[in-house]
Amino acid sequence: MKGVKSMLRVWAAAAATGVGLLALAGCGNAGVASGSQPSSASHTITLTYDYPVGVSGPLAQIMNGMVARFNQTHPGIHVNPVFSGNYVQTLAKVETAIQSGTPPAVAVLNHTAVFDLLHLNAVQPLDSLVQSGDFYPALLQPKVGGHYWSVPFQRSTVVLYYNKALFAKAGLNPDQGPSTWQQLVQDASLIQEKTGVTGIEIPSDGTVYWEFQPFAIEAGQNLAANDGVTVHFNSQAAETALQFWVDLSHKYHVEPPGILPWNTVPDDFERGKTAMIVHSSGSLASIVQNASFPVGVSFMPQGVGQARTNMGGGDFYIFRGISPAQTQAAETFVRWMTAPAQAAYWSMHTGYVPVTSQALQDPQMQRFVQQHPQFLVAPEQLQYAEPELSTYQLNQIYEIFDSAVQSVLDGQTDVKTALNRAQQQAEAALAPYRTTGQ
Amino acid sequence: MAIARAIRQVGPGLLLAALALVWAFPSLWVLFATFWQAGHFTLVHLSQAWASAPFGGYALNTVEIVGGLFFAQALFGAAVGFVLARYQFPGKGLITALFLLQIVVPLYAVLIQEYRIIQGLHLLNSKLGIMLPYAVSGIGVLTFRQAFRAVPRELEEAARLDGYGTLGVVWHVYLPRAIPAALAFAVVSVTYHWTDFLWPLMVTNTDAARPIAVGLAMLAQASEAGLQWNLLAAATAVVVLPILVLFALYHRRILAAFTASYDW
The missing domain is CATH 3.40.190.10 (Periplasmic binding protein-like II)
Structure with missing residues (x-):
């Protein structure tokens, strides 16, 4: 009966482990649930931000670092950055969340996703955000239905x-x-x-x-x-x-x-x-x-x-189905992320084209392009660029x-x-x- | 004559070795690209990959998810498998077919519905939410059913003569004889869930709940630029090495259990 006894011990151990795991999982869940409750800081607006990674390297960490800086410098807004796979997977995650009634506030998706997102009636027009931003005109094409639906962020040629x-x-x-x-x-x-x-x-x-x-x-x-x-x-x-x-x-x-x-x-x-x-x-x-x-x-x-x-690459979208306060906070976030200092930082660390001429004029960016003059080819090329198939x-x-x-x-x-x-x-x-x- | 005999003795071995090399090539390439650069052994790629994503926390999450799932699947698999193996009742064929159907219809075919259920249970963003849709495994049920059916009836009858009830019989007669099946099923379950990616990505938003495959995906993207092969290989090594080491340590037992359990 030795076999049975050792068997008993195995099952008992497995049972204990399982119960422990379930308890752990429960705790983790409880922690998350309480964390997302507004009671913790009554005036903090929380935004979910889904982003893809399109090039290999520690891009997720660079992104998380930038969002952490935004959160530090913007009391009252807390952005949760969520790595969501590649562009296709991020779009799938966003669409699943939309269809379940819980859209993210902000996401970076392909510029070309605009028609399918409009078909889902998923995104808000961002005209004032785009017009106040001094973006290279080529990056804003095409305008669909008379509106700008996304803000250029990570683009390549x-x-x-x-x-x-x-x-x-x-x-x-x-x-x-x-x-x-x-x-x-x-x-x-x-x-x-x-x-x-x-x-x-x-x-x-x-x-x-x-x-x-x-x-x-x-x-x-x-x-x-x-x-x-x-x-x-x-x-x-x-x-x-x-x-x-x-x-x-x-x-x-x-x-x-x-x-x-x-x-x-x-x-x-x-x-x-x-x-x-x-x-x-x-x-x-x-x-x-x-x-x-x-x-x-x-x-x-x-x-x-x-x-x-x-051109290729991704833009910021802001989604329907979030509160007006969240929309405003999301616009603040997108404006900050595409402002010259941040746009230049993102560009230097990833290789994407700087999205505004001000970003290219940023002092650090200027030092960077002096060392890597080849980097200027893509921004110079923008005036000759046409929209990606969409x-x-x-x-x-x-x-x-x-x-x-x-x-x-x-x-x-x-x-x-x-x-x-x-x-x-x-x-x-x-x-x-x-x-x-x- | 001697040559012919030599070929007969060595030939099959050589052929198998060549085949094995073909199968092992991707793993060997991963190790090579991770640890070798310009003629030198290096740990640069590995440390770079490790630093590019929160692999430590992800690995712990993965162990919890994979271990918890195997426990749940084995528990339900053994219970349902025993009933299907040893009892006759109306609708049994239909129930067995339902478990087969679960194998045929992948989770991803009903992704949005599953997502809504998990959302309704307030389990988004949790390891339990990742695990729940997989808690009952069709393959698990069928594996245990098959293992229990192979147990001789005489053993059960002898145990009943000794005064054991049904639970006692299951505990003392059936379960000990299903260990190889459980081990073989563990290989199937653990390798599947260790590398499962899209579902965990969909239902979780925080590092606290995400598994190791998500960390790999952070480095494996190259739609807008070329791939950094060494970095990708190193991240792959981070993900698969624990499993490879486990398999290398226990490969005899695992292979024996596998061939004994999956000969249907």
Whole structure:
């Protein structure tokens, strides 16, 4: 019966542990519940603030530090910062909370989420906050239904990175990246010929539309109008741009064929396996840190018109369903977070573009850009930037376009067929939103 | 002849070793990228990752959640499993099917409904709120049911002759023989909940209640910039090393229990 006795002891121990755990869990819960009661400080307004992390690194801690400083300097308001995963997960968390009647007061979500948030009637217009803020105009596009619905906070652009050492080795001017598509091909071929290193890599997984948009814009037309229901997936411009992508691999042989992963392209560049890459301006800090050669950053080379680019990133939203006092407190918080000192601090610690020219003029920021002049490319580029692809049913629309581009790069479909099909599918998905209006 | 015999003796081993290497490669890569840089052993990435998220508190929360859940799942699993294994009653097939259904329908299919229930019980932001939807496990019930069915009836009859009631029989005859099944189920339960991410992220807002997978997610995002592979690997190591070490220590018992319990 020894086995039974030891068994008894095991179960008794397990039972004790379990009861203890339940008690602990209960205590923890009770603590949280009492903490959120207004009685503790009768005039303190509490705000829940959901934020995503979009780049790797200790961003959550930087964010928590900034919010702690806000709380210290603003008696009467207490903001609870809640890390909520990546952009997609944060949107899911916010939508779940909204549908359960307990929206957060503030959240950082993709700028492009605006149509789906308006469809849920979830957000408040922020016109006065935006107009008093001196933001770069490009960051505020598009205005939807005559209002601004979000305040720019963490934004990035698409830029071209190039290896100055390889440019010099191939006899090219290392102070300047290629300025046209044609020159891009020439430089890439020359570098391949002289050094044996791959000419260029453009990522084509994950958010393919994002890296593709600058090329389409430069070829003459963005991928969408700004009304949430109109897309231009099979325009002449999109066709020209996609054909250029195909040609880079199959006609000019300066890019490896097939799908190139977003996450390994910077890696290849840092290791000197490719002379140029197209990537987010947000990757600058880690690329400069990891590369053993001088890193050049330049505008996207121009197509038929002038050099253009595309923007990405997240904005502050304030939600409906909170009290007027909370709305006011939330506006105070957002105004503080996007004020020059904070915007500059966030920009320097994350690599995002400073959202106002005042933030760029901040003394610390000025010292920072003197040490890292490449950092100025993204803000200079903003005047040539166009809005990121944004519609209703956004994830489905992205999926439709991205898989069309990938099917072409994989050699399964030709350019025209793929883009025409994507246009049809997108129009079908957006049809319900056309009739109901915006 | 000799060569043929040598191939026959060594060949299967080599093949298995190669297969094992394929399976182990991601884990080995994580360790390599964490501890090795430019030809040197380094702890820089690990300390950087550790400092980037409150991993210590998260790890304690995870142990509580995973331990508490296993306790609850084993308790309910054994009770329900015993009834399903040894009693005949109308509707038994339907009840068994309901537990199967729980395996087929994941929590995430009914996320908003679950969220509202937890909200209604005022359990948002608590470890109990994370645990409650998982407290009864279909896999747990079916595992114990299977283990109890394998116990010979004669043992139960002998115990009853000795004067034991139903509770006594369960305690002295059935439960001791379900230890391997419980251990095998523990592996399934613990590994699942150790890495569960989205549900805990949804229902909690404070560090006091959040598990370790949330800490990993803080470092694993790269939608707007390239990934820092070493940092990601180090954070992954922080999350999986405890489990890997546990498995390495007890792998014989775990594998034996696993093969004995899940041969249905």
